[in-house]
Amino acid sequence: SQQGEEDPQALSIQEGENATMNCSYKTSINNLQWYRQNSGRGLVHLILIRSNEREKHSGRLRVTLDTSKKSSSLLITASRAADTASYFCATDTGSSNTGKLIFGQGTTLQVKP
Amino acid sequence: DGGITQSPKYLFRKEGQNVTLSCEQNLNHDAMYWYRQDPGQGLRLIYYSQIVNDFQKGDIAEGYSVSREKKESFPLTVTSAQKNPTAFYLCASRGSIWPTDTQYFGPGTRLTVL
Numbered sequence: 189s190q191q192g193e194e195d196p197q198a199l200s201i202q203e204g205e206n207a208t209m210n211c212s213y214k215t216s217i218n219n220l221q222w223y224r225q226n227s228g229r230g231l232v233h234l235i236l237i238r239s240n241e242r243e244k245h246s247g248r249l250r251v252t253l254d255t256s257k258k259s260s261s262l263l264i265t266a267s268r269a270a271d272t273a274s275y276f277c278a279t280d281t282g283s284s285n286t287g288k289l290i291f292g293q294g295t296t297l298q299v300k301p
Numbered sequence: 302d303g304g305i306t307q308s309p310k311y312l313f314r315k316e317g318q319n320v321t322l323s324c325e326q327n328l329n330h331d332a333m334y335w336y337r338q339d340p341g342q343g344l345r346l347i348y349y350s351q352i353v354n355d356f357q358k359g360d361i362a363e364g365y366s367v368s369r370e371k372k373e374s375f376p377l378t379v380t381s382a383q384k385n386p387t388a389f390y391l392c393a394s395r396g397s398i399w400p401t402d403t404q405y406f407g408p409g410t411r412l413t414v415l
Contacts, residue, residue, distance in 0.1 A: 192343075221403060230305075230391055230406035231344075276343055286351060287332050287395045287402065288359070291343035 192277045192292030200298040207264040209295040211277030212257075218280045220253055220260050221289065225274045234262075234275075269301045304328065305407035307392050312412045314379070314386065322377045322410045324392030332395040333375040334404065337361060337388045344391060350375055379412065387414045 195210045211220070219238045223231040237244045237253045237260065244251050250263040264271055274296045278289040305326045314320045324333065332351045336344040346359030350369040364383025369375055375394075379386045389411050393404040 223406075228389075228409070228411075230307075230408045231393075231404075233403045233405065236403055278344075285397070286349065286357075287334075287404065288346060288349060289344075289404065291336075291345075293341070293343045 192279055192290065194275075194277060194292040194295045196295060197293070198296045198298075200300065201267055203267060203269055203299055203301050205267055205299075207267050207271070207297055207299070209262045209275050209277075209297070211260045211262070211292055213260075213277075213279050213290075214258065215279075215281050217255075218282065220251075221278045221280070222249075222251060222260075222262050223276045223278060223291075225276065225294070227273075231276065264297075267297075267299045269299050272297060272299045305392060305394055305405055307390075307407035307410050309410060310408065312410055314412060314414050316414060317381045319378055319380050320412065322379070322390055322392075322412070324375045324377065324407060325373055326375075326394040326405075326407075327373060328394055328396065328405060329372070330394035330396050330405070331372070332397065333369070334393045334395070335359075335365070335367065335375070335377045336391045336393065338391060338409075339388050347377065347390075386412055388412060 192213045221236045222234040225231045248265045253260045274294045276294045278291045308323045334349045335347040348367040350356035366378045391409045392407045395404045
């Protein structure tokens with residue numbers, strides 16, 4: 189079952205520009221997480237935002253969460269060629285602390301030098 | 302180095318064979334997970350384990366089996382009953398106390414059926 193839907197599916201920008209990716213989900217969540225995947229590699233955790241938080245920052249990353257709209261956005265500021273990767277949102281919806289995540293299909297970001 | 306290792310990186314299987322993918326972690330995490338990723342898709346949960354000697358089916362467990370005899374290890378067997386096993390397989394582990402309750406992923410195993 190796919191909980192998260194990400195938009196856009198693909199994004200191409202120039203180095204130095206900002207990149208915004210959106211994630212929508214269907215059911216209530218404990219937290220929402222963003223991960224990055226370089227081609228053919230494992231996922232790297234970027235940021236976690238809990239259901240009672242509205243915004244979090246980490247370096248050049250800014251995540252917002254709107255639980256009334258069941259949506260989240262990831263903003264990467266001043267993008268670099270090294271940011272080229274796929275980005276996934278994942279929601280933790282479990283009532284017990286299983287840590288089970290449901291992943292979206294991802295946004296593929298290309299940053300052109 | 303702390304982390305999660307998966308082996309092999311590439312695996313080729315003939316139809317009708319069972320194969321086992323290795324996942325080891327030295328992060329002292331209780332929970333471990335196996336995911337499958339198909340091209341251009343997100344991850345789907347196969348099995349997960351929250352503690353040694355216990356595991357639960359995920360969304361796509363049919364044709365797969367796991368064991369959790371040690372905290373550090375969570376091997377996945379892809380059986381001949383899995384009709385379309387060609388995919389990228391990712392293992393993850395998770396700590397139980399904030400802020401380590403995010404999942405840490407291994408580098409993955411790419412399985413191809415010949």
